Amino acid sequence: MSDNNQLRDVFDAIADSTRRRLIRLLAETEELPLHELTPQFEMGRTAVSKHLTILKEAGLVYDRKVGRETRYRLNASPLSEVQDWVGFYNKFWSTNMLRLNQLLEEEEE
């Protein structure tokens, strides 16, 4: 299942380190409003809000309004696409593969 109606590529969403930190914070604390997330970063509220929008477009966060604040919550399931992708290449950095690379290096035409 997971979310397929994502406007934005998940790989794109996690490319930015600020967004990865946001994911981490939301993983730790379950649900957080913008004004509690902002002071964790050295940038303005608007910038953090934009990053959260991008995460939302990728389906990585949900948001819900509670009073005057908007609380953000992690939805990690789109990350399964990343895990599947990277899992495929796992076999290419096994110890055997590193050995093969060394051999090719030494050969050097």
Next chain:
Amino acid sequence: MSDNNQLRDVFDAIADSTRRRLIRLLAETEELPLHELTPQFEMGRTAVSKHLTILKEAGLVYDRKVGRETRYRLNASPLSEVQDWVGFYNKFWSTNMLRLNQLLEEEEE
């Protein structure tokens, strides 16, 4: 181990779908020169070359000159960083976690 002298963030390098296709092609064929990679894409040689440079900066490809061609080879090991990162969040999309999300959704304040 793996490569730590990378100029560019691995997450950044794999954010682009063209570069992910390049990684796939190099995983399939072990070693390929630029002029064989280029026709796989709907863009010019220069653009493909730039993408390969970015992959190189992230340590994801090696290149070696053979005659007048430059052959590119995959080095998947920096992808372990991605696998480690995404692996941490695996527990957040287990079936139990999805159930919890549903409950929070229904509650809805």
Next chain:
DNA sequence: TTGACATGACACCAAATGGTGTCTTACAAT
């Protein structure tokens, strides 16, 4: 009801991104 707070929605800007085309150099082949 007045004032402070949280956020959304813009407009704006500099720098990075992802393409293009051209020129030059190196190498291969005839």
Next chain:
DNA sequence: ATTGTAAGACACCATTTGGTGTCATGTCAA
């Protein structure tokens, strides 16, 4: 020796990105 191919190095350009500041709206609290 000449010609064609492979690729590096640029200059160039449009669009996107990642930040800023400001203004408007909605909500809480005194």
